[in-house]
Amino acid sequence: MAELKLKQIKKTYDEGPTVIHGVDLDIRDGEFMVFVGPSGCGKSTMMRMIAGLEDISAGEVWIGDTLANDVPPAKRGVAMVFQSYALYPHMTVRENMAFGLKLAGKSKKDIDDAVTRASDILQIGHLLERKPKALSGGQRQRVAIGRAIVRKPDVFLFDEPLSNLDAALRVQMRIELTRLHQDLGSTMIYVTHDQVEAMTMGDRIAVFNAGRIEQVGTPLELYQHPANLFVAGFLGSPRMNFLPVSASIFGHSTSIRLPGGELLTLPGARAEGELTLGIRAEHLRFAEHGVPVTVDLVEHLGDVQIVYARAAGQSEPLAIKLGSDSPAPASGSRAWLAIDSAQCHLFGQDGQAIRRTEHAF
Amino acid sequence: MEKTLPMPRAATAKKINMNKLANRTLHYLVLTLLAVITVYPFWWTLVTALSTSGDVFTYPPRMWPENPGLDNFVEVFKTIDVIAFYKNSIIISVLTVAGTLIVCSMAAYPLARMQFPGRNIVFGAILATMILPSEVNFLVNFITVSKLGMGDTYTGVILPGLAGAVGIFLMKQAFEAVPNDLVDAARVDGATEWQIFWHIMLPLARPALAALTILTLVAAWNQYIWPSIVMASPDKFPLSVGVLYLSGAFSFKIRVVAAGAVLTVLPILIVFLFTQRYFLRGFDGAVK
Ligand SMILES: Nc1ncnc2c1ncn2[C@@H]1O[C@H](COP(=O)(O)OP(=O)(O)OP(=O)(O)O)[C@@H](O)[C@H]1O
Ligand SMILES: [Mg+2]
Numbered sequence: 001m002a003e004l005k006l007k008q009i010k011k012t013y014d015e016g017p018t019v020i021h022g023v024d025l026d027i028r029d030g031e032f033m034v035f036v037g038p039s040g041c042g043k044s045t046m047m048r049m050i051a052g053l054e055d056i057s058a059g060e061v062w063i064g065d066t067l068a069n070d071v072p073p074a075k076r077g078v079a080m081v082f083q084s085y086a087l088y089p090h091m092t093v094r095e096n097m098a099f100g101l102k103l104a105g106k107s108k109k110d111i112d113d114a115v116t117r118a119s120d121i122l123q124i125g126h127l128l129e130r131k132p133k134a135l136s137g138g139q140r141q142r143v144a145i146g147r148a149i150v151r152k153p154d155v156f157l158f159d160e161p162l163s164n165l166d167a168a169l170r171v172q173m174r175i176e177l178t179r180l181h182q183d184l185g186s187t188m189i190y191v192t193h194d195q196v197e198a199m200t201m202g203d204r205i206a207v208f209n210a211g212r213i214e215q216v217g218t219p220l221e222l223y224q225h226p227a228n229l230f231v232a233g234f235l236g237s238p239r240m241n242f243l244p245v246s247a248s249i250f251g252h253s254t255s256i257r258l259p260g261g262e263l264l265t266l267p268g269a270r271a272e273g274e275l276t277l278g279i280r281a282e283h284l285r286f287a288e289h290g291v292p293v294t295v296d297l298v299e300h301l302g303d304v305q306i307v308y309a310r311a312a313g314q315s316e317p318l319a320i321k322l323g324s325d326s327p328a329p330a331s332g333s334r335a336w337l338a339i340d341s342a343q344c345h346l347f348g349q350d351g352q353a354i355r356r357t358e359h360a361f
Numbered sequence: 362m363e364k365t366l367p368m369p370r371a372a373t374a375k376k377i378n379m380n381k382l383a384n385r386t387l388h389y390l391v392l393t394l395l396a397v398i399t400v401y402p403f404w405w406t407l408v409t410a411l412s413t414s415g416d417v418f419t420y421p422p423r424m425w426p427e428n429p430g431l432d433n434f435v436e437v438f439k440t441i442d443v444i445a446f447y448k449n450s451i452i453i454s455v456l457t458v459a460g461t462l463i464v465c466s467m468a469a470y471p472l473a474r475m476q477f478p479g480r481n482i483v484f485g486a487i488l489a490t491m492i493l494p495s496e497v498n499f500l501v502n503f504i505t506v507s508k509l510g511m512g513d514t515y516t517g518v519i520l521p522g523l524a525g526a527v528g529i530f531l532m533k534q535a536f537e538a539v540p541n542d543l544v545d546a547a548r549v550d551g552a553t554e555w556q557i558f559w560h561i562m563l564p565l566a567r568p569a570l571a572a573l574t575i576l577t578l579v580a581a582w583n584q585y586i587w588p589s590i591v592m593a594s595p596d597k598f599p600l601s602v603g604v605l606y607l608s609g610a611f612s613f614k615i616r617v618v619a620a621g622a623v624l625t626v627l628p629i630l631i632v633f634l635f636t637q638r639y640f641l642r643g644f645d646g647a648v649k
Contacts, residue, residue: 014476053545074551086542090564099560100550151550 002064002077002154002187003029004050009059011045011211019045021211022059027189032181034198035191036234037208043191046208047157050189051080063155074100079148080157083164085140087132087147093119094128097147104151114150121180122146138169145177149184156188163193170194174201195237199223207231229351232278238306238319240345241284243277247346254346259311260292264339268356269346275354278345281306281321286329287338293318295329309335403626410434410619417615433620437607440617443624445596446603449515450582453599457519457581458574465528465573466536466566470558472529473536474544484533491526496586503590513593522581528573535569536562575636582629600625 004027011020019042027033035043048054050061052073061068068076087096094115101111119125122142132140141161148156158177162170178201181188192198198205199219207214207222207230214234215227226232232240245256254269256277293309296317305328308317320337322328329335346354409417410433411426437443471477472484502521511517539562547557563570582601589602604621607614 048545051545051549053548073549078549080546080549082542082546084540084542086540086546088543088546088561090567099547099552103551103556147546147550 005062007060010057012057030185032188032203034202034205036198041208042211077154079153081144081161083160085144100151118146118149158190229347240278241318245277247275248272271354276347281319283340283343284320290336290338295331298328406619410623433616436617437620446600450599454581458577460523461577464523466532469529469532473533517591518588535566
């Protein structure tokens, strides 16, 4: 069991660009922390630095009470599960799981016990004598997780562990991993590109962008109160709609002129000038009047419908989420959108969210 | 089905088939010719060794032995101590193979997997040695071996050939093909550099090791000039050198020399036949 502290971590590759620009993060003991961010933003690099596979250019990694910068990987009490599984192809499942313990000089009995326990948890007992070649993707992933478990690490690192699995298996493994976290109570760091995994598995999410952390918080905090345009646009599917608006202060509120001329009052916000209004697809609905739009396309996803509609003069269509039973306008037709002012987000020119005070509602 | 096709298309299809056939026939012809050219000298030697009468140099050459028998082989065993020579050949070949595998893979590992200044220069220098024919090295190697007091020893024959560019290249390719994640996983599992080499890299490079084994075995078994330079006492000669006593002893008996040659190549041929699968597969991975 250990907490993990990252202090001003920087990473510059030899003769390469700086890919991590000062990351600060405290991960609590037993916490399930999810890293998300676009491709190439440095998530894997961060994980590899925590695991000790990559030198830390500047800053400190604390694992428990130890400054881990110069501790070799095996001594850090971390285990890593790779996207490619990275099972040793010439060893059986049992040998794969036992390898680390064997190197650590554990007795045969201890090793057997640990392997048996881990394979019981993951239900791979019947696969122990097989080679990785003879396993399905899901089974390989289980073995990779098993190899991590047997070492009883304080911190688990998962780098996109489920991305090579099909949709059904992902859901199953997601649930199993969550249960595993509850059973073991270890600290876990989990990189994913999957919105659902991020929202459902994490105690907290850290959103990375271009080598920095944009925001850290619980999934709902990030979803409901994104700190900036990047986080607002990154979490949520379909992504949040953005509209350029001009705003003026009006007492304790901000008055906003929407495309089409209608005025919207946002209580609790005080900002003026050219701003960006953010509103999620589920907080838009069709009404008798409001922002005039032309419907581009209707996607029926079974449980919901996503309508894409364009406001006059806007290049990006707005997404509107409707229940599957709600009548959706036909594509090509004209309609009006009502905006729920309580659910609006405002972002300044610098992309930072303009906080709205609660008491003004 | 062909009848339902419109005429022009059927015609083209047939034409393409004919082209394909002609092409393939040509391929087979050329390959067969090459095979015959390569194999014929061996065949001639075998025929000569098995014939017990007739003129050796008839033209056109004989395709089948005349009065086939093993007399010439018996003669070989009477004239020279074949068993002792075999023993020497085996000692030299086995030690050469073992040494080459160890030296080449240990030289190739850092070149393939570690970052250090001058890495490319070192590798370039190793490759550059491939340009020189090995005969050029005989003089320098002979002086070195003599000065080290290894003249007339197995060590003297074996040592200079161990670090070969081909072997290092082959092993380097094999090590580079191992996915990085495996090495990282082993490192997190607590493996030292040496343990990664031993438990992960070498087992995964097995096809390349097999290829290198056979390659080295054939070369070591057949080498003639170098051991005859280093070895002074005939009782340490490998078979490849020893068979020469057959021609020098009393008279020039071509059939007996041929039988000696057959005895020399036979073991290596058998080994090769049984292992060529690995040999080819090793190159498969290495050249790609
Ligand atoms: N060994 C290396 N040398 C130089 N640059 C590297 C090296 N490894 C990664 N990078 C660079 O570092 C940046 C971050 O890479 P990283 O693999 O951490 O991204 P990531 O967030 O994990 O992306 P993805 O989601 O696609 O896995 C990238 O721009 C990448 O090109
Ligand atoms: Mg990555």
